[in-house]
Amino acid sequence: MKRNQVIAIILVLIFLYDAVDYGVMLYHTLTEKLEPGTTRYFPWQNYIYPSTLLIELLGIAQFILSKYQKSALLRLIILYQLFSYFIYQILLVNKGLFIKVHFDFVSLFYDLAACFKIYVLILLQNRLKPKLIENTDGHTYFDQVGKWNRVLHRLIDTAMLALLIGLYLDSFDDLIRSFIRSENYFASLLGSLLNYQEGVYFPFYFLSTLYYLLSEGIFNTSVGKIIMGNMIVDDEAQKPSVGQRIGRTFSRLIPFDAISFFWPRGWHDRLTDTYVVKAAKKD
Template sequence: MENDYPLNSLEQVFSDLTPGEEYLIPVSSSTRFFNYLVDLVGMLVFGFLFGIFLATMGAEEILNKMPNQLLGIFLLFSYYVLLEGITGRSLGKLVTGTKVVTLEGEEPSLNTIVKRTLCRLIPFEAFSFLTSNQSGWHDRFSKTMVVRIRK
């Protein structure tokens, strides 16, 4: 199979692109990792605030009876579905100027965000980034990607 582009340099690859047109280019693995670290801190803060909320409502016994794994799943699911479902961006994506889009470049539906978030719960999902450049299973199974927002 013959390539349409001689891949001698990135300049040659992008020479046919129309100026001013927006292109979906997935962000780097290092940006994705930084997003993860910021989101991890965001989920911890979210969990802390949720605990304070329950304590002020007199419902701290809910936390005492709930298994830690179930609480973690609830917090992860709530964090990502609320933020990405409403804005397409988690705190990490907000900090790095990135956003979740479908492979066609459109805003993902709430169902897509739920599917993406459920895929994060697959054991060892974080290691799926080792087998691919910039996408994990939660990207591939939900047919989404993270791109830089151009202004």
């Protein structure tokens, strides 16, 4: 059996497990007996999960029906799921890495599923090739994206971060308070840093840095770039080194970097000698 077929089968099995697990949870929620005079509470966050399941199903179907050539939708939902999983581990399970984790079958399953999806996303991202254009003298060059394309990248990625912060806002606040009260000096210092200060919500910047470290540092992409059909390359149209990709993340911390791409190249591009270009159309 070919590797793509094995990947597709495992992805389907993971999807079926997630769908059944959500269906069981929903059934118990809707059939739970309420005390007289009380109203059934269904958090708005619970509407997000079935939407992600639908996108995951469509992504797997696109991947299989295209004979494993098209993966944009699948890569999009896997990246979202992995970052959401990472936040969940930090905020809800590990409680900031200062409390011992309790393992069970369900948590082990999701840990293994996350590891498999990391492998799949890296594999699919490595298949991407930049779109090359040949000029009149026979030389080829890559198709660097324009500034408004970069604006859309930023808006899409910011919207996804805002969604995830909204999903886990209460847990994030609880974690910060537990850090501040901790007797561990590092935890207390981290809590003070992430706390509200002068109207600036530090968790957004904290999660934004983690998001780009994960998405670009490991997978060389982001949600915005996947949606817009773009990718990151070095000056030789190859995959940038790990140092270049991580450097892009920390360069974003420079004030006003977010609007620097209104000039010919953004600062986090110029400082790391990278380019955002169009990916080949086949994907």
